Amino acid sequence: MELSANAKINLTLDILRKREDGYHDLQMVMQSVTLADALTVAPAREAEGQAVSDLHFLPTGGKNLVQIAAAAFRQATGLGGEVDVSIQKHVPVCAGLAGGSADAAAVLTAMNRLAGAGLSPAELAKIGERVGSDVPFCVLGGTALAEGRGEVLTPLSPLPPCHIVVCKPPFSISTPQLFGRVNVRKIVRRPDTAGVIAALDAGDLAGVARRMYNVFEDVLEPRRASEISEIKAALIDCGALGASMSGSGPSVFGLFDDSDSAQAACDRLRETYRDVFLCGPAGAE
Ligand code: C5P
Secondary structure, three states: OEEEEEEEEEEEEEEEEEOOOOOEEEEEEEEEEEEEEEEEEEEOOOOOOOEEEOOOOOOOOOOOHHHHHHHHHHHHHOOOOOEEEEEEOOOOOOOOOOHHHHHHHHHHHHHHHHOOOOOOHHHHHHHHOOOOOOHHHHHHEOEEEEEEOOOEEEEOOOOOOOEEEEEEOOOOOOHHHHHHHOOHHHOOOOOOHHHHHHHHHOOOHHHHHOOOEEHHHHHOOHHHHHHHHHHHHHHHHOOOOEEEEOOOOOOEEEEEOOHHHHHHHHHHHHOOOOEEEEEOEOOEO
């Protein structure tokens, strides 16, 4: 079975409080994008399922997130056997784009079909909670408000058609470390989440774009922060209606209403960066 696993961007990311369990309560407007990994899922040839990808440093066995998802599915449903998963990675890893979570979500969807389990997307998303905080959103996809750890999802009006330029600078940021740097009482700048939702309802792309913000941008190390700002400035300079960092970074994206401007932004960023992608919004499952 062949599937595509769509990446996500955060139109907004706000941190509301630190919880007793060590996680943080978040409020994020999440958007699936057409940038995607390509997966093949098949019954395992040996006793234990494998995970192979074109990135040699990803784990190949039970530690790969796709095999953790497969095990969570078997445990929750009592259905489905071991599976071999082959992944063609197009979404950069450790990038704030939920590439690993998207692969895990795709495997949950594949196992549901292979085993004929007939679970609803909401039921699959529930299983995904055990695999990672972004997995439930990746199961449902589209445009959604994510709250709690990221697993409490409310579908939103879709992002209007647009061109999305994603640029990942060549460093990675540890998500737990970045959360560790956040002092919730000291957050001064926050995204206008309600304004973004209202702009989505109105089909107002420019209204969405100018209200986007990610509170993690304020806790980056200074040299990382300046690189993120430079990429945002280049996107805006090329005509983006708005630009923001996605998730815990370091990917930065810009929203464009004009394809020539989006292409010009890609060309300009590719002079400096290898991982630059032109994509669009993807709908819900
Ligand atoms: O759930 P996931 O494994 O993706 O989370 C990775 C890490 O990010 C967690 O161990 C936690 O440190 C942090 N996190 C958090 N609050 C969230 C989601 C993740 O503090 N809502």
